[in-house]
Amino acid sequence: MPRVPDSAVRRLSLYVRCLEGIDTAATSTISSRDLATAAGTTAAQVRKDLSRFGSFGKRGLGYPVDPLLERLRTILGLNAEWPVMVVGAGRIGSALHAYPYFRERGFRIVAVLDDDPVKVGSEWNGTTVEHVDQMEAIICDRGVKLLVLAVPAPAASGVALRAARAGIRGILNFAPARLEVPDEVVVNDVNLALEMEALAFALSR
Amino acid sequence: MPRVPDSAVRRLSLYVRCLEGIDTAATSTISSRDLATAAGTTAAQVRKDLSRFGSFGKRGLGYPVDPLLERLRTILGLNAEWPVMVVGAGRIGSALHAYPYFRERGFRIVAVLDDDPVKVGSEWNGTTVEHVDQMEAIICDRGVKLLVLAVPAPAASGVALRAARAGIRGILNFAPARLEVPDEVVVNDVNLALEMEALAFALSR
DNA sequence: AGCTGTGAATATGTTCACAGCG
DNA sequence: CGCTGTGAACATATTCACAGCT
Numbered sequence: 001m002p003r004v005p006d007s008a009v010r011r012l013s014l015y016v017r018c019l020e021g022i023d024t025a026a027t028s029t030i031s032s033r034d035l036a037t038a039a040g041t042t043a044a045q046v047r048k049d050l051s052r053f054g055s056f057g058k059r060g061l062g063y064p065v066d067p068l069l070e071r072l073r074t075i076l077g078l079n080a081e082w083p084v085m086v087v088g089a090g091r092i093g094s095a096l097h098a099y100p101y102f103r104e105r106g107f108r109i110v111a112v113l114d115d116d117p118v119k120v121g122s123e124w125n126g127t128t129v130e131h132v133d134q135m136e137a138i139i140c141d142r143g144v145k146l147l148v149l150a151v152p153a154p155a156a157s158g159v160a161l162r163a164a165r166a167g168i169r170g171i172l173n174f175a176p177a178r179l180e181v182p183d184e185v186v187v188n189d190v191n192l193a194l195e196m197e198a199l200a201f202a203l204s205r
Numbered sequence: 206m207p208r209v210p211d212s213a214v215r216r217l218s219l220y221v222r223c224l225e226g227i228d229t230a231a232t233s234t235i236s237s238r239d240l241a242t243a244a245g246t247t248a249a250q251v252r253k254d255l256s257r258f259g260s261f262g263k264r265g266l267g268y269p270v271d272p273l274l275e276r277l278r279t280i281l282g283l284n285a286e287w288p289v290m291v292v293g294a295g296r297i298g299s300a301l302h303a304y305p306y307f308r309e310r311g312f313r314i315v316a317v318l319d320d321d322p323v324k325v326g327s328e329w330n331g332t333t334v335e336h337v338d339q340m341e342a343i344i345c346d347r348g349v350k351l352l353v354l355a356v357p358a359p360a361a362s363g364v365a366l367r368a369a370r371a372g373i374r375g376i377l378n379f380a381p382a383r384l385e386v387p388d389e390v391v392v393n394d395v396n397l398a399l400e401m402e403a404l405a406f407a408l409s410r
Numbered sequence: 411a412g413c414t415g416t417g418a419a420t421a422t423g424t425t426c427a428c429a430g431c432g
Numbered sequence: 433c434g435c436t437g438t439g440a441a442c443a444t445a446t447t448c449a450c451a452g453c454t
Contacts, residue, residue, distance in 0.1 A: 001410060005423065006403065013402045017381065031435065040383050043435090044425055051437050059431045059436045076402055077409030084401075091300035098296050101381060101398040106405075146404060170404035172397075176222065176306060178245050186407040188400050192377075193306040195393050196289075197218045197281055198211065199351060199375035200311075202391040204282030205206060210445065236413065248413090249447055256415055264414045264453040412454090419448070426441070432434090 008049050012072055014039045015046070019069045031062035082107050083142055085168075087159055088150035089114040089129045092174050096148060097125045107146070111138050115155075132159070136166040145169040153177040160187075213254050217277055219244045220251070224274045236267035287312050288347055290373075292364055293355035294319040294334045297379050301353060302330045312351070316343050320360075337364070341371040350374045358382040365392075 018038040022030065032046040039046070050057065050068075053075055057063040073079050084107050086093040096102055097109055112124050115132045122129050130138065138144065147168045151159055156175035163171070164181045171187045173179055176194075179187050223243040227235065237251040244251070255262065255273075258280055262268040278284050289312050291298040301307055302314055317329050320337045327334050335343065343349065352373045356364055361380035368376070369386045376392045378384055381399075384392050 004406075007423075009403050009406050010399055012406075013396075013399045033435085042425070044427095047436060048424080048438085055437060057436050060434045061432075062435065075406070075409075077405040078402065080405075080409075082405055091296060091303050095296035095300050096397060099397060102401070105398055105402060107398075107401055145408060146401070169408050172400055172404060186404055188404050190395070190397070190400055191218075192301060192304060192395070193310055193312075194215055194218045195377055195395055196287075196307070196312055196351070197283065197310060198214050199377060199391055199393050200282040200285075200287055201209075201214050201217075201280070203350060203374050204280075204285075212445075238413085247447070249449095250445095252414060253416085253446080260415060262414050265412045266454070267413065414451105414453080416451090417449095419446105421446070422444080424441105424443070427439095429436105429438090431436080 002052075004052065008052070009076075011039065011041060011045070011049055012076055014041075015049070016069065016072050016076065016078070019065055019072070022065055024065050027065065029058070029062045029064050030068075032057070035063070078105055080106060082146050083110040083144045084108060084146045084148060085111045085113065085135075085139065085142075085144045085163075086148045086150065087113045087132060087135070087163070088148075088174075089116070089119045089124050090150055092150040093148060094125060097127075109148075110142050110144060113138070135159075135162060139163065139166040139168060147171045148174070149179075150174045157181075160185075207257075209257065213257070214281075216244065216246060216250070216254055217281060219246075220254070221274065221277050221281065221283070224270055224277070227270055229270050232270065234263070234267045234269050235273075237262070240268070283310055285311060287351050288315040288349045289313060289351045289353060290316045290318065290340075290344065290347075290349045290368075291353045291355065292318045292337060292340065292368070293353075293379075294321070294324045294329050295355055297355040298353060299330060302332075314353075315347050315349060318343070340364075340367060344368065344371040344373060352376045353379070354384075355379045362386075365390075 032043040036043045036046045086109055089112050112127045112129050113132045113135055114120060114129050119129045120131045147163050149156055149171050153175045156177040157180050160171055160179040160181050164185045173187055173189050176191050237248040241248045241251045291314055294317050317332050317334050318337045318340055319325060319334050324334045325336045352368050354361055354376050358380045361382040362385050365376055365384040365386050369390045378392055378394045381396050
């Protein structure tokens with residue numbers, strides 16, 4: 001299977017959101033042009049992105065909305081339920097937990113871990129905080145493949161490596177640190193300070 | 206001034222972080238190779254990125270750390286203080302407020318707004334929540350140029366447009382919605398569900 | 411000799427343009 | 433005739449390779 005550029009994956013997610021907003025009773029089909037307008041891209045881009053995974057549009061008509069949605073969800077892995085572990089019972093994890101779009105997409109937070117004895121055992125948005133020492137056992141027991149890492153930068157790489165060895169396959173990393181993990185583990189860095197700096201840069205010119 | 210690719214700006218921010226971790230008493234100069242290793246890129250990439258803004262390396266030696274840091278901070282606009290307004294007194298804004306790297310970089314949250322009467326007037330991490338009706342006045346009075354937008358998706362575009370008209374120049378947008386703002390306003394979208402989906406996609410193959 | 415700065419070569423991603431199906 | 437699917441053209445970003453300074 002040829003590699004899919006990261007930018008294309010993000011657009012596919014956007015297409016899902018746009019398609020979800022369509023009343024399929026009224027319109028059962030959508031053209032690349034209309035989908036492009038909704039998603040903020042070009043018609044050619046939409047067609048290229050979709051054709052990468054086969055051709056399910058109808059020439060002269062457009063793409064049938066429901067089958068396309070179903071197909072995109074399958075491609076993106078959104079039909080499966082994803083148990084998610086959060087390490088770092090702070091505000092970022094809390095924000096994600098409260099984020100409605102998170103659960104909607106099948107991401108289910110099944111464990112929240114911290115190393116602070118004050119936090120361990122406390123209720124955290126309906127979940128009991130467990131100690132980070134339990135990490136490996138919980139990953140195995142609950143079949144967790146995805147990790148949200150929201151610990152201070154110095155601790156990040158150590159936790160990530162332990163998690164990877166215990167079976168974690170993907171990490172959403174909020175710590176401003178480079179994670180040293182095996183190649184087969186996918187890391188997605190989210191650095192909020194950096195996003196802000198990109199704005200500051202743009203305004204400084 | 207030629208356009209700077211977005212990916213390059215992000216790397217420049219990373220270089221700043223890496224350089225900040227260096228003890229300049231011990232090593233006053235760094236080679237592109239060493240900086241590349243620290244930042245997770247290649248030596249050629251580092252040199253290309255830096256040469257874009259002039260040549261301040263010394264052949265045979267490398268780049269002098271302190272002057273390079275100073276130069277990068279100036280380029281990125283990190284020497285200035287940036288007053289920031291947060292609209293949406295929820296968990297995301299709260300997380301940013303608590304995020305240490307935020308204040309460190311000169312981003313100072315000078316106002317937190319919400320439209321919920323229960324929240325307005327309450328203390329929010331040391332700042333009093335003000336009503337979103339006050340937005341335009343506060344933007345002007347406090348000279349705010351940067352906005353963190355963390356409101357529900359349906360409200361996002363309206364708030365953004367009002368803010369833009371009142372003088373906001375850059376928006377860090379956490380709402381999963383396309384903002385309709387004038388071209389001169391820079392928008393940086395952060396979509397956490399989408400980042401998670403990118404992981405799910407990678408693992409689904 | 412070591413390392414920068416940079417044009418040239420390559421790789422990657424986007425847009426164009428049109429053949430061909432419905 | 434409208435709209436998809438896609439190779440070809442284009443644009444952009446990264447890597448190579450080496451001349452030239454220290």
